[in-house]
Amino acid sequence: MSEETRPAPQQSALIKGLRVLEIVATHDRLSDIAATAGLSNSTVHRILSDLVAHGWVHQDEDRRYHPGPRPSGLASLLERPDDYLQHVIPHLRTLRDQTGYTVHFAVRRGKQLTYTVKVDGAGSARMRSYVGMELPLHSTAIGKAVLSTMNSHQVVETLAGTPVRRLTERTVVTRPQLFDQLAVASERGWALDDGENELHTRCVGVAIPQGGDQAVGGLSMSGLGRELGPDQIAALAPAVVATGQAVSQTLAALPRPTPATAG
Numbered sequence: 001m002s003e004e005t006r007p008a009p010q011q012s013a014l015i016k017g018l019r020v021l022e023i024v025a026t027h028d029r030l031s032d033i034a035a036t037a038g039l040s041n042s043t044v045h046r047i048l049s050d051l052v053a054h055g056w057v058h059q060d061e062d063r064r065y066h067p068g069p070r071p072s073g074l075a076s077l078l079e080r081p082d083d084y085l086q087h088v089i090p091h092l093r094t095l096r097d098q099t100g101y102t103v104h105f106a107v108r109r110g111k112q113l114t115y116t117v118k119v120d121g122a123g124s125a126r127m128r129s130y131v132g133m134e135l136p137l138h139s140t141a142i143g144k145a146v147l148s149t150m151n152s153h154q155v156v157e158t159l160a161g162t163p164v165r166r167l168t169e170r171t172v173v174t175r176p177q178l179f180d181q182l183a184v185a186s187e188r189g190w191a192l193d194d195g196e197n198e199l200h201t202r203c204v205g206v207a208i209p210q211g212g213d214q215a216v217g218g219l220s221m222s223g224l225g226r227e228l229g230p231d232q233i234a235a236l237a238p239a240v241v242a243t244g245q246a247v248s249q250t251l252a253a254l255p256r257p258t259p260a261t262a263g
Helices: 013-024 030-037 041-053 069-078 085-099 141-147 152-160 175-188 230-253
Strands: 057-059 065-067 102-109 112-119 191-194 201-211 214-224
Touching (some): 013 030, 030 041, 085 112, 085 214, 085 230, 112 141, 112 214, 141 152, 141 175, 141 201, 141 214, 175 191
Antiparallel strands (some): 102 112, 191 201
16 A cells, blocks of 8 residues: 555544644634644544543633643643752652651742642542642642741732632631631641642641742642541641651752742
């Protein structure tokens, strides 16, 4: 069979999905995306539904499609110039092995926190978080731990450009309540997310100092609320704090700079 008559190879589902994701960067209507991809509207609608469900694409109130938070989080990781994660991950795995719960590490870039490592816990339950996911500061343990390293003026300035939304019935959205939580976190050295970001999930988080009152990011231990109760939290929080200190010391000893918070 000649090259002219040989049928074009079929695109895999993965390639179709990547192509649709690529097109969303420049087209926002379903019909335009489908026409550009050379696929049927129904096929593209199924692909977009999956991409929306997993954070790769966002659909607005006018049913137009836009790149979601996940591509930008992944891009920020690919732009990372250093290999500091190889020095951090062993500490995170040790904490997971000590506690049995899922451990996350997030870096701070300006006013954003992004998960760069996720080490799944030993149980059957899996957190819905993912590497590249951006974190709300006001409702997550890592976010509140980082905010607790700032003075009140810095907290207000940091939150000024970020939405403070009620994500669950337990989310704290008023400034006085949030400042009360930050004061407690600062005093005891760790912050708690008690079903505030995702209902029925609890997280203990600590900030990773970079120097002065800045934080390079933070790490957390997460589990289902029915498993990670107050007594468990009290017993395991010291291990989270100790891991945060170990990670901070490891990063400080690296010959090249730790991840920058500017961005």
